[in-house]
Amino acid sequence: MLSPKKLKYRKKQKGRIKGPAVKGSTIAFGDVALKSLEPGKLSAQEIESARIAIMRHIKRGGKVWIRMFPDYPTTKKPAETRMGSGKGAPDGWAAPIRAGRILYEVKGVELEVAKVALTRAMHKLSVKTVIVVKEGAE
């Protein structure tokens, strides 16, 4: 799974994800892409799970780009713990996503195959997404 190589601070404040994506909202590498329609935090697990779904469908051939990186540490309190007593222990990583962000890009496979692969990835993600095709690739 994706995670940063080193970190400066173990825990981060939650923050709010406001507004549409300022950057990373256009297809840069592939022909077909998955675009988020709402903001959210995608965990490293779901990013990996969606990647596997794409790779398993396109099999050999083609290239996949992941246009996000889970660099936001998430925390979790132990089970059956009363509230309070500080923030929980680091639990994993997440990628904060703004609405309109391109998440995955695919190239080198038939358009229909890429669309099915991205539909499978779509089901693994916790944000609403849409498949977008690069102009001229249809």
Add this chain to the structure above:
Amino acid sequence: MAEMMTLSVRPRAERGKGTCRRMLAKNLVPGVYYNQKGQNISVVVDMLPLTKLHRKVGSSRVFHLEMDMDGKAESLPSLIWDMQFDPLKSTPIHVDFYGVDLEREIKVDVKVVVEGKAKGIVLGGLLEIFRETLEVICKPLDVPEKIVIDVTDLDLGVNLHIDEIKLPAGVKAVYDDNFAVVGIVAQEAEEEAKAAEPAAAAAKK
């Protein structure tokens, strides 16, 4: 060259994000027209004709921009110089029109289109287009719709460089380094298949 397309625009007096947002709500796109003489006019254009025109001419082909200037209709040869899109809806939110002089050369980016099935692909390679567009210099009416590159003879691991690409008459490519435009690269090993094998074996046990 095919007949030039036309697009009607109207000059606008209102400026600012509030007015622009109200225009967008009415399916109108705010924009600006400028040229080398220093003219700079704020304009407004209907979204649908603009989208259709952009799909056909892109950012490299000249069209006639029809505009009322000082009470008389004028037809100005122009290019779509820049276009901003809404990140969610992918609809245009602002457009720049650049008025061109048909006798002066301009620098534009032209789309690269690949044709033919390369030898390298038959051997299991993957076609990689390193440059989606090429910067060329030519007169506005000579700008090609696309640059077609025939890759039939391209072998695995071989790249086609900019100096090897045949361009139409009157069109010159702009470059300092002789960069690769397209190439056939070997496919990456299927990591997924390797990773899945031990997992599947463990599941069977």
